[in-house]
Amino acid sequence: MPSLTIDGQEVSFDGQPMILQVALDHGLEIPHYCYHPGLSVVASCRICLVEIAAPNPRNENKVELIPKLMPACQTPAADGMVVQSSSPKAVANQKAVMEYLLINHPIDCPVCDQAGECHLQDYSYKHGRGASRFQEDKVKQPKKDIGEHVLLYADRCIMCTRCVRFTREVSGTSEIGVFGRGHTEQIDVFPGRPLENELSGNVVDICPVGALLDKDFLFEQRVWFLGQTASIDPLTASGDSIWIHHNEGRIYRVKPRPNPEVNQWWISDEIRYGWHFVHSEDRLTTPRRMQFGEQIEAGWDRAGAQVEEGLREAAESGPGSLAVMVSPMLTCEEAYLLGRLVRGLDAEAVLVIGPVPVEGEDRTFPGGYRVHAEKCPNRHGVQRALSTLGGEVIDYAAFLERLSDKKSAIKAAVVSGNYPAAWPDGDLVKALGKRFLVVIDTLANDLCAKADVLLPSVTWAEKSGTFENAANRIQAFEQAIDPIESARSEGRIATELLAQCGLSEPTAFDPQAVRREMGGVYLEIEPPPTAPQREGDMQYVAL
Numbered sequence: 001m002p003s004l005t006i007d008g009q010e011v012s013f014d015g016q017p018m019i020l021q022v023a024l025d026h027g028l029e030i031p032h033y034c035y036h037p038g039l040s041v042v043a044s045c046r047i048c049l050v051e052i053a054a055p056n057p058r059n060e061n062k063v064e065l066i067p068k069l070m071p072a073c074q075t076p077a078a079d080g081m082v083v084q085s086s087s088p089k090a091v092a093n094q095k096a097v098m099e100y101l102l103i104n105h106p107i108d109c110p111v112c113d114q115a116g117e118c119h120l121q122d123y124s125y126k127h128g129r130g131a132s133r134f135q136e137d138k139v140k141q142p143k144k145d146i147g148e149h150v151l152l153y154a155d156r157c158i159m160c161t162r163c164v165r166f167t168r169e170v171s172g173t174s175e176i177g178v179f180g181r182g183h184t185e186q187i188d189v190f191p192g193r194p195l196e197n198e199l200s201g202n203v204v205d206i207c208p209v210g211a212l213l214d215k216d217f218l219f220e221q222r223v224w225f226l227g228q229t230a231s232i233d234p235l236t237a238s239g240d241s242i243w244i245h246h247n248e249g250r251i252y253r254v255k256p257r258p259n260p261e262v263n264q265w266w267i268s269d270e271i272r273y274g275w276h277f278v279h280s281e282d283r284l285t286t287p288r289r290m291q292f293g294e295q296i297e298a299g300w301d302r303a304g305a306q307v308e309e310g311l312r313e314a315a316e317s318g319p320g321s322l323a324v325m326v327s328p329m330l331t332c333e334e335a336y337l338l339g340r341l342v343r344g345l346d347a348e349a350v351l352v353i354g355p356v357p358v359e360g361e362d363r364t365f366p367g368g369y370r371v372h373a374e375k376c377p378n379r380h381g382v383q384r385a386l387s388t389l390g391g392e393v394i395d396y397a398a399f400l401e402r403l404s405d406k407k408s409a410i411k412a413a414v415v416s417g418n419y420p421a422a423w424p425d426g427d428l429v430k431a432l433g434k435r436f437l438v439v440i441d442t443l444a445n446d447l448c449a450k451a452d453v454l455l456p457s458v459t460w461a462e463k464s465g466t467f468e469n470a471a472n473r474i475q476a477f478e479q480a481i482d483p484i485e486s487a488r489s490e491g492r493i494a495t496e497l498l499a500q501c502g503l504s505e506p507t508a509f510d511p512q513a514v515r516r517e518m519g520g521v522y523l524e525i526e527p528p529p530t531a532p533q534r535e536g537d538m539q540y541v542a543l
Contacts, residue, residue, distance in 0.1 A: 002079035020072040034160040035073035043074040094127040114210030116223040147195030157211035163203040170367030229480035230528035234460035237374035239469025284456035285485035314412030323350035328376035329418040331465025333514040335385035337494035344503035381468030403431035417441035456487040463489040
């Protein structure tokens with residue numbers, strides 16, 4: 001395998017990558033602004049210039065120094081190369097580039113949302129001069145609202161053109177361009193054409209400075225207070241890898257987690273901004289049970305006892321008297337446990353996949369990113385998990401037909417929701433009639449008001465588990481924040497009900513243990529990555 005030496009460290013590579021990408025793949029730092037692995041290479045920022053010595057085929061392959069500095073982002077790696085990013089010439093260039101970029105920069109880090117994760121801030125500390133020689137007045141550029149989700153602070157822009165290339169190459173919408181020349185040059189949208197494509201929030205992620213800011217996160221939180229948890233898109237069938245950024249039990253933003261095999265480096269705005277239901281005022285927080293025709297609050301033990309009593313009484317009516325409708329918003333483990341619960345009481349219990357929301361058709365962007373029309377994360381996973389229990393798994397429409405059939409044997413149903421908005425339609429409420437009904441859900445809706453027992457559940461951010469996306473890729477995710485008040489995950493609810501009904505030994509809900517019980521492909525699932533530690537010179541001390 002070919003190899004080269006970067007700052008004294010020998011590293012190997014495959015194919016014909018650029019020097020900068022080889023360095024990044026091996027955790028070596030070469031400063032850069034304009035380069036991004038998901039975009040074309042323009043080599044415009046010039047801070048990645050390095051000294052290179054390479055074998056000269058015209059001189060018996062002796063390693064000879066190339067006379068001028070070369071851009072690491074645009075120079076292909078070659079076997080036997082020696083690269084120096086910290087030589088006197090390379091360091092002098094880095095200082096010159098930083099001085100140039102800071103000439104008109106406002107240096108407003110204390111009020112900039114990018115502070116703490118800003119490349120300009122980091123490189124100024126590592127590679128800057130420490131003092132400016134510029135005496136003239138700074139050129140001031142305007143601040144501008146350029147789209148539904150994005151603000152432009154043009155005076156912070158360093159003209160890396162990442163955002164321009166993104167809208168041309170990935171979204172294919174080309175709303176952003178470079179206007180003007182020289183010191184008047186700036187990034188802007190075309191007149192009458194705001195930044196409103198479905199991937200617009202990604203320009204904030206790829207901006208290395210604070211020029212493009214997210215309205216949803218503006219002045220909400222300092223990034224060094226945020227924890228990061230690896231998770232999976234909970235809203236669509238894409239299964240995009242994401243980071244949940246949170247602090248003190250509250251989510252503040254969702255960012256893409258690079259995954260070349262699923263979502264590359266991007267996520268849709270639907271995924272980025274669709275998490276606010278987690279903190280909705282309509283969240284269910286306390287178990288409730290029906291008493292004399294009216295729902296009253298109940299403890300978990302009392303509610304669980306009423307669930308057991310109602311399901312056992314219905315199961316005595318004969319085979320097929322129980323049904324469970326598992327929402328495609330639930331995890332694979334939860335689907336399996338809920339199915340196991342009703343099958344433990346009724347061997348012929350009906351297994352149902354809940355409503356699958358679909359909006360339009362799948363859309364693929366020029367860069368290859370796909371937005372899925374199916375607006376649930378785990379239809380395939382719920383189908384697979386329930387199928388492990390044997391028998392037929394029916395869809396929502398077939399379930400409504402069975403409920404509406406006057407000869408239906410179904411006497412009781414366990415229905416789960418967990419959708420990001422109110423979901424039951426009048427057909428389901430009507431079809432269930434006066435059957436014993438257990439509802440497990442996160443948001444209040446018409447079906448909840450009808451439930452004999454209502455159990456508050458948690459969102460995907462408050463639990464761990466696995467989702468299976470449209471490509472049948474099963475991916476694990478971790479709990480990011482604590483459950484709201486007394487709400488519990490469907491997995492924990494099912495685990496405790498199984499024990500209460502005498503169908504299993506009392507135990508805590510453990511997704512990994514459930515996957516071992518499920519067997520098959522679930523034994524091969526890799527755990528999600530841990531969040532990288534943030535770099536910085538901040539010290540925390542006990543007061």
